[in-house]
Amino acid sequence: MATAQRRITREYAEIQSNQLEGVKIAPIDNDMFKWNIELTGPKDSPYAGGTFKLFLTLPDNYPFKPPILSFQTKIYHPNVSNDDKGSMCLGILRSDAWKPSCKIAAVLEMARGLLLEPNPDDAVEGSIAEEYKSRKASFEKTAKEWTKQYAK
Template sequence: MSASKRIVKELTEVTSNPPAGTKVQLVDESDVHVWEVLLDGPEQSVYAGGHFKLLLTLPKDYPFKPPVLNFQTKIYHPNVSNDDKGSMCLGMLRSDEWKPPNKLMAVINMARNLLIEPNPDDAVETAIADQYKSNRQEFEKTARDWTKKFAGRK
C-alpha cells in the first residue's frame, strides 16, 4: 500500500470517528500530508475551555518515518516548545521509537492525554517542567492564563 493510500485510510478513520474533543481536516485538499488538528482542552485539565490548533505533518516516507506534531496555538506546557514552532515532545514520535504500525489516531490521542497529564521527565521546556514538579499551583495558574489568552474562543 502506498504512503498516500495509507494516509487517506487513516484520515478517513480519524475524521469519521475522531478522538473525543478533536476535529481533523486537511489544510489543503490537494495534500494529504498536512493535517490540521483542532483540539479542545480536556475538561479535567488546566487547559479546559481552550481550543488548540495543531499541525500534523507526515513525511513522504510515512509510515516508516514518524509524523511531526506542532502546536500552532501557544500553550504553557513542559512537553511543547515555547517558540514559534510549538514542537511537541512525544516518545512515540522520535525516529528511534516510531514503529510503522503506529496509527495517527494514537498520536492524536497521546497529544490529548499529555494535556491531561504532562510528562515533566521528558520535557522540551525544562523550566516549565521544574515548575510543574516544584510549584504545581503556579504552573496551573500560568497554564490557565495562557489558555485564556491564546486559546480562548475568538
C-alpha cells in the same frame, strides 16, 4: 509515495468515522500530507475551555517515518516549546520509538493526553517542567492564564 498516500487516506477515513474525543482534523488544501488539527483542552486540566490549533505533517515515506506535530497556539506546557515552532516532545514521534504499525489516531490521542497529564521527565521546557514538579499550583495558574489568553 503512493503507498503513503493510500495509508494516510485510509487512516483519515478511520478517524472521520470514529471521531476522537476533543479532536478535529482537516487536510490543508486537500493535501493529505498536511493537516490542521484542533484539540480542545480536557475538562479536568488547566487547558479546559481552550481550543488549540496544531499542524501535522506526514513524511513522504509514512508510515516508516513518524509524522511531525507542532502547536500553532501558544501553550504553557513542559512538553511543548515556547518558541514560534511549538515543537512537541512526544515519545512516540521519536525516530527510534516510531513503528510503522503506529497510527495517526494514536498520536493525536497521546497529544491530547499530554494536556491532561504532562510528562515533566521528558520535557522541552525545563523550567516549566521544574515548576510542574515542585510548584504545581503555580504551573496550573499560568497554564490557565495562557489558555484563556491564546486558546480561544
